[in-house]
Amino acid sequence: MPQDADLQAVPDPALVAAVGAGDAAALALLYDRFSGMLMGLAHRILGDASDAEEILQEAFLQVWNQARRYDPSRSSVSTWLVLITRSRAIDRLRSRKVKARTLLAVQQEKRGSHTSPEGVGDVFRQERGRRLRQEMALLPPEQREVLEMAFFRGMTQTEIADQAGIPLGTVKTRSLLAMRKLRKALSEEIEELL
Amino acid sequence: MSDETNRDDRRDTDVVDRLLEELARGEALDAGAAGPRGPVRREYLELLGLMGAAVEPIEPPPAIKQRLMAEVGGSAVAAPVREPAREPVAEVVAMRQAPSSAPSSRWALPLAASLALALAGFSGYQTTQLAGQRRTIDELSQRLEEVEARTPAVAALRGQLAAMRDQLAMVTGRGVEICALRPMAGDAQLANSRGVLYVAADHQHWYLTIEGLVPCKQGRSYQLWFVPEDGGPVSAGTFDVGEGVRVELSSDTMPTATRAVTVTLEPAGGSQEPTGPAVLHGDEVMAVL
Incomplete structure (x- = not known):
């Protein structure tokens, strides 16, 4: 529909600016664009649909209240939203003291699919996601594991070393190698976000 | 490696360290709490954003x-939203908070109408363009998947590329140590042979290049040994060389407290312990970064 097409054409930073100016319709559209991705992230971290839904709502309320603080020179909207959601989910994870929950159980759980209207931006986001998953899969398992423990479980490097039974220096080396590799491999995708 | 490259590499490494530490703390990467900015840091920040965005979405x-x-x-239904003006948000808010009795400009309505028309035209154009790009991306993605499915060599090349990137990252990493392997004296055939062993800071990942070795005779092969501080040599595998071909070996394991590395000539398939003559040896470790 033409109206939907018009909505899809509004760039993300402009949408956040509108949210910052108190435009609830802009928040609704921002939600439509990113809720699937952020719900997936919260669910991946928490492993529980109910908790993930709460985090998703809290995250968008934070966006509503703090949209004026968003600075496009600091990060893309997508990254800003990811980090807000991740931070809240990790806080929840810590408060529940369920750090020992394994990622494997979450990964094996059957997930629904995101069926929001797919716009041009969604295609680019999905393509970037696909590329990152592809590059993550190419990482040596031990490097990928360290990154996932840090990002999705909020573990410190010392905690990772303890849990994995490897020296702290090894954790750092693996993290660095993995991050450098991803940065090089995904330079084009990162450039699109700058 | 130049000083400038070293500096870049150290800066690069520091950025990642800081990012990951902040990441682990959980709160500090909130957009409002981030520290000084730089292009490299921004790139890593976006990379973290991509990691979060790479999870399978759930409705x-x-x-x-x-x-x-x-x-x-x-x-709950998104109403049509037009791209707001490009002014800073603070100014938008200030305009909205202005008293309603403030005199409005007589140009406001015509100007707004003109802007709306221009925006509508632009939106239509942009929508058409972006829809075309979406179709192109879909088509290209589909074609790429088809080609990849038909060509196992592509997957092999990806693996090879990943391995090369791994090696490059390792030999340029912070804390890497190198050990030069030199030919044993007295054998003229080995005079031009040499090797360089790179050991990562974790003392586990290593990468070895060897040049100048002559091909083994039938029934023989070269064998690489790591010699720990305490205990006998530990085999790291056998290899052969082609005439004039450079050998590259790598692994992510190495005996702890390795003090030397040796290449010997052994029966094909290797030996439990060195039995043949040593052809290359190195025991001087140098930290380069």
Whole structure:
């Protein structure tokens, strides 16, 4: 529909600016664009649909209240939203003291699919996601594991070393190698976000 | 490696360290709490964003959006939103907070109408362009998947490329140590042979290049040994060489407290312990970064 097409054409930073100016319709559209991705992230971290839904709502309320603080020179909207959601989910994870929950159980759980209207931006986001998953899969398992423990479980490097039974220096080396590799491999995708 | 490259590499490494530490702390990467900016740091920040965005999406129940919109006082259905003006948000807010009795400009309505028309035209054009790009991306993605499915060599090349990137990252990493392997004296055939062993800071990942070795005779092969501080040599595998071909070996394991590395000539398939003559040896370790 033409109206939907018009909505899809509004760039993300402009949408956040509108949210910052108190435009609830802009928040609704921002939600439509990113809720699937952020719900997936919260669910991946928490492993529980109910908790993930709460985090998703809290995250968008934070966006509503703090949209004026968003600075496009600091990060893309997508990254800003990811980090807000991740931070809240990790806080929840810590408060529940369920750090020992394994990622494997979450990964094996059957997930629904995101069926929001797919716009041009969604295609680019999905393509970037696909590329990152592809590059993550190419990482040596031990490097990928360290990154996932840090990002999705909020573990410190010392905690990772303890849990994995490897020296702290090894954790750092693996993290660095993995991050450098991803940065090089995904330079084009990162450039699109700058 | 130049000093400038070293500096870049150290800066690069520091950025990642800091990012990961902040990441682990959980709160500090909130957009409002981030520290000084730089292009490299920004790139890593976006990389972290990509990591979060790479998770398979899940459609939340409609009730979440309804609750959210009820909380903020809006409708759960997104109303048409036009791109707001490019001015800073603070100015937009200030305009909205101005008293309603403020005199309006007589140009406001015509100007708004003109802007709306221009924006509508631009939106239509942009939508058409972006829709075309979406179709192109879909088509290209599909074609790429088809080609990859038909060509196992592509997957092999990807693996090879990943391995090369791994090696490059390792030999340029912070804390890497190198050990030069030199030919044993007295054998003229080995005079031009040499090797360089790179050991990562974790003392586990290593990468070895060897040049100048002559091909083994039938029934023989070269064998690499790591010699720990205590205990006998530990085999790291056998290899052969082609005439004039450079050998590259790597692994992510190495005996702890390795003090030397040796290449010997052994029966094909290797030996439990060195039995043949040593051809290359190195025991002087040098930290380069």
